[in-house]
Ligand SMILES: Nc1ncnc2c1ncn2[C@@H]1O[C@H](COP(=O)(O)OP(=O)(O)O)[C@@H](O)[C@H]1O
């Protein structure tokens with residue numbers, strides 16, 4: 264089953280075409296990795312899926328993206344609800360300068376939950392799901408900026424989970440972290456796919472192999488190859504994919 | 514040979530430059546110190562409790578500056594109360610909402626220019642705009658000061674809005690927050706320091722303003738409550754200083770007021786520095 268369908272999607276930043284005719288179906292409750300050399304449009308494509316590109320002036324998009332059967336660009340779609348369903352974790356951990364609790368409660372509060380007991384429950388569950396509850400349960404009122412980078416990133420994951428998304432977009436979530444934090448996040452991501460669909464950009468091919476079920480290879484704005492991770496890495500269909508994964512460029 | 518004489522020449526030049534720079538630094542410090550000591554020396558002995566707590570009386574021929582102190586407080590409060598929402602609102606609109614960059618540039622340039630215009634011109638305009646319709650009163654003065662200080666508040670708020678990391682906004686939008694919620698919960702708390710700094714700078718300007726108020730707020734020394742006070746003409750401390758020195762030759766009183774203003778100015782600069790330091794510390798966390 265696929266949850267997101269993308270058909271003939273092109274994207275321009277002003278005159279510069281960053282994505283060319285992308286066609287892909289993102290499978291539900293699994294991990295899809297986007298790989299490719301930097302500047303090939305991975306982040307751009309990821310941000311299109313929950314319309315974060317709306318924030319950038321001069322972006323033009325053609326083609327269709329359907330999420331659960333709805334065209335995400337149609338007028339009936341409330342972009343805030345779309346982003347509630349399709350959450351996002353960024354490359355650099357970006358907790359708000361407020362308490363750990365308030366960070367996680369930010370999303371639920373945004374969507375109208377004010378009941379204290381209910382919020383407590385949501386915050387605890389999100390922090391547990393993000394595998395950081397034990398580390399922070401005694402200092403929920405402390406400022407989130409005092410945490411280590413790896414903790415901050417797991418907090419950001421918890422913050423995203425707190426609004427109960429169905430899809431989680433992650434843009435190189437471990438590239439700013441040390442190896443230990445990285446492997447914790449990889450383990451976490453693999454647990455999360457039980458409940459969530461995960462799309463993850465990664466610069467690290469070993470990570471794609473370790474973590475993902477499906478892999479999409481981008482090059483110069485094109486989706487060159489998409490398939491089961493094992494297949495893409497063991498018997499790529501395209502010469503360009505083979506050159507890339509064997510380290511001949513990028 | 515040639516090299517040696519050249520380096521000697523150069524050395525002489527350097528020594529001379531250094532001496533000149535030292536001289537100008539010394540002169541500056543000496544001037545500031547002289548001004549401080551002279552004004553405080555002339556003023557402080559004239560500051561008495563009676564001066565601070567009474568109004569001028571023609572019967573006893575005593576002068577008191579209580580009305581002027583109150584007028585100053587009223588005009589500062591009224592001005593800030595009006596200019597803050599306007600300036601902060603404009604700054605938020607320009608940095609967070611406006612999409613026409615050219616227009617934003619023009620407005621920023623206009624604000625920059627506005628803050629350089631001599632204040633007497635604001636006074637002239639304020640007189641025509643406000644005093645002619647509502648009469649000469651503190652409120653007309655306050656409104657004039659609003660126009661004068663609007664660019665300051667707007668620009669300092671804008672500058673500090675720009676220092677709020679874009680990643681905070683992205684994080685909030687990514688959770689499905691709408692524009693106004695992002696601004697209210699993530700952006701505004703990050704620019705409190707800019708707003709406070711702008712306020713402090715404005716208070717400093719209001720305290721020092723005379724030309725714009727001479728035209729608009731008048732010279733009266735009556736003790737009023739804040740509402741009546743704003744509706745009546747009145748002199749602020751700076752205007753009172755002018756009046757006592759120039760029209761009545763009361764130099765003792767004038768210097769007393771000068772000393773008070775001087776101390777306030779030092780305090781205000783100190784407060785501004787403190788705020789900046791406090792927030793710089795928090796930001797680097
Ligand atoms: N905000 C932007 N404005 C203009 N061009 C951009 C912007 N963001 C990315 N690009 C361009 O789009 C292309 C793809 O960028 P990006 O999606 O960030 O690549 P990746 O994430 O694969 O490294 C690059 O050529 C980049 O320069």
Ligand SMILES: [Mg+2]
Nearest residue numbers: 305306307434
């Ligand atoms: Mg990227």
